Amino acid sequence: MSQHERITVTVNGEPVSAEVPVRMNLVDFIRSEAGFTGSHAGCEHGVCGACTVEVNGVALRGCLMLAVQADGADVITVEGLAQTNRGERLRRAFKAHNAVQCGYCTPGMLVSALEYVEGGGSADREMIRRHISGNYCRCTGYQSIVDAIAEVIEADNGT
Numbered sequence: 001m002s003q004h005e006r007i008t009v010t011v012n013g014e015p016v017s018a019e020v021p022v023r024m025n026l027v028d029f030i031r032s033e034a035g036f037t038g039s040h041a042g043c044e045h046g047v048c049g050a051c052t053v054e055v056n057g058v059a060l061r062g063c064l065m066l067a068v069q070a071d072g073a074d075v076i077t078v079e080g081l082a083q084t085n086r087g088e089r090l091r092r093a094f095k096a097h098n099a100v101q102c103g104y105c106t107p108g109m110l111v112s113a114l115e116y117v118e119g120g121g122s123a124d125r126e127m128i129r130r131h132i133s134g135n136y137c138r139c140t141g142y143q144s145i146v147d148a149i150a151e152v153i154e155a156d157n158g159t
């Protein structure tokens, strides 16, 4: 018999309480209990970055964190991006630069980009590439993604 625990996690500003199996990962909780289906799993073992979400302001792998470890935390997913000015501008910049093709990597990529931009990241292309190196994209070749992130930072810097 699997063990369950009652937890409350705030997802995109909405508190979500549920009794969950202790082995349920955070991305499954976000999708099945909180109903935000933008985040999704790819590899399910911490390699691809598709499941990246922000937990208390830090971008983490949703497939490697248990939902019970996020009890009491604030989680932001791709659906919550529009709640912040920079998140919304990143979303628009990705669209404008055609930084989305199949879109599988996009929810995690945008969350990693938000962490970078909100953390005062530099518009230097190499620094951006280093930050998103844990998020695999098999379509774009990354250039358009890097351009989109740099554009948002350059606008903030007035450059």
Ligand code: FES
Binding pocket: 040, 041, 042, 043, 044, 045, 046, 047, 048, 049, 050, 051, 052, 061, 062, 063, 064
């Ligand atoms: S699904 Fe989490 S890193 Fe790939």
Ligand code: FES
Binding pocket: 099, 100, 101, 102, 103, 104, 105, 106, 136, 137, 138, 139, 140
């Ligand atoms: S847009 Fe297809 S994997 Fe990135």
